Amino acid sequence: MSVGATDRSRAKYACHPSRSRGRVFPQADSASRTAFQRDRDRIIHTTAFRRLKEKTQVFVAHEGDHYRTRLTHSLEVAQIARTIARALDADEDLTEALALAHDLGHPPFGHAGERALAECMKEYGGFDHNAHTLRIITKSEVRYAEFEGLNLTWETVEGIVKHNGPLVTPVRGEDQLGWGITDYSHWRELELSSFASLEAQIAALSDDIAYNNHDIDDGLRAGLLNLEELAQLPLVGETLAAVRKRYPSTAEENLILEMVRELIGRMVTDVLDETRTRLDALQPESADAIRQAGRETAAFSNDMLVGLAEVRRHLFANMYRHYKVNRMMAQAERVVREQFGLFHSDPGLLPTRFRKQAGEAGSVELARHVCDYIAGMTDRYALEEHHRLFTVQGYF
Secondary structure, three states, X not given: OOOOOOXXXXXXXXXXXXXXXXXXXXXXXXXXXXXXXXXXXXXXXXXXXXXXXXXXXXXXXXXXXXXXXXXXXXXXXXXXXXXXXHHOOOOHHHHHHHHHHOOOOOOOOHHHHXXXXXXXXXXXXXXXXXXXXXXXXXXXXXXXXXXXXXXXXHHHHHHHHHOOOOOOEOOEOHHHOOHHHHOOOOHHHHOOOOOOOHHHHHHHHHHHHHHHXXXXXXXXXXXOOOHXXXXXXXXXXXXXXXXXXXXXXXXXXXXXXXXXXXXXXXXXXXXXXXXXXXXXXXXXXXXXXXXXXXXXXXXXOHHHHHHHHHHHHHHHHHHHOOHHHXXXXXXXXXXXXXXXXXXXXXXXXXXXXXXXXXXXXXXXXXXXXXHHHHHOOOHHHHHHHHHHHHOOOOOO
C-alpha cells in the first residue's frame, strides 16, 4: 500500500487507491503518492494537457487573453470537483485527475472542430472527443520506455470513458461504439454498460457548473450577452437580485463577478444536497454499488435542472449562435476540413512522424492517423498549418 493511501477520510462508496483494480502494465507502488495521485500527475505532465492552453472553449484562443481556454476551463472544473469530492468523502485525487483529463481529446476550435472532424471521419469510424481522450491516454502519449500511453489505473480510465454515463445501453449496442473506443484492446474490461464511479460523476457535474458560469462571464465580457436579459431567467435573476441587495453601490463589473461566484456556490450546494439524498436512499457499501445503481448518484435537483436548461437555451440562442461566433466557427470548420482532405489525399504532406505510420492515400488507416494529427493541433497551430498548406509563399 502506498504511503498516504489511508491518510484521508473516504466513504465506503468511494474509490480507494489501495483497492484499485490496477494498471494494464503492473508497476510498484510509489513511496510518496497514492495510485490516483500518480495518475493525476501523469495527466498534468502530458503534451495533450499543455496544448489545452491554446484550444478554444467558446472563443478562439488568440481572440483575447482573458477568455477561457480548454486549459483554464479544466483547472476551474478541477477546483469545483475537489470541493464536491471532499464534502462527500469521495477520493479527491481521482476526482481531480478525471476533471483535468476530461477535455484532453478536444480538437482545435472546440465543438466546431469536433463537428468538422466527425464529418470527415464519418466513413472511417467517426470521431468523438471523449473516445479520443481514451486514445491519447492509452496510445498517443508516449512518455515511458515500457509502454505506450500513460498506463493509468483502471478507475481513472473507466472514469474518463464513462463520466457522462454508460456507453452501451438498451438503445445503443456495442456495434455503435466508435473506433476510438474499440481500438483500445481492453475496452470490454471497462464495463461500458454500467455507470462510472461517484468520482467520475462528480467530475462531469463540475464540468457543467464550470462551463455554464464561465460562459456567462465570458459572454458578458465579450458583449454577446446582456445582463438585464439574463436577469429574466429565474436562476440568474434571483442570484443577481440577492447580490445587488448585498452590494447596492458596487460597479457592474464587480457585480457580475459576485453573481457568477454566487451561482457557482448555489449549484455546488444543490449537487451536495441532491447527492446526499440519493446516497441516503441507496446506502451503497462500495464503489461498485454506485456503478450498479441504475441511475446517477451524483446529480442536480429537478429544480436546478429546470433553471440550468433555461440558462443553456439562452446561451445557445444569444452566445453560441451569435453571428460573430458563427462566422468564427464556420472558418474553423473549413480549416479542419480542408486540411483533412489534403492530407488524406496526399500523405506525403504529413510531418515525418505521422507519415511513417500512415497508410496509403484514401485508406482508413491514413484517415485515422490524419485525425490524430489534426485533433492534437492547437488553434494557433491549425491556423498556421492551414496557411502553410494553402497560401503560396514567395517563389519556388
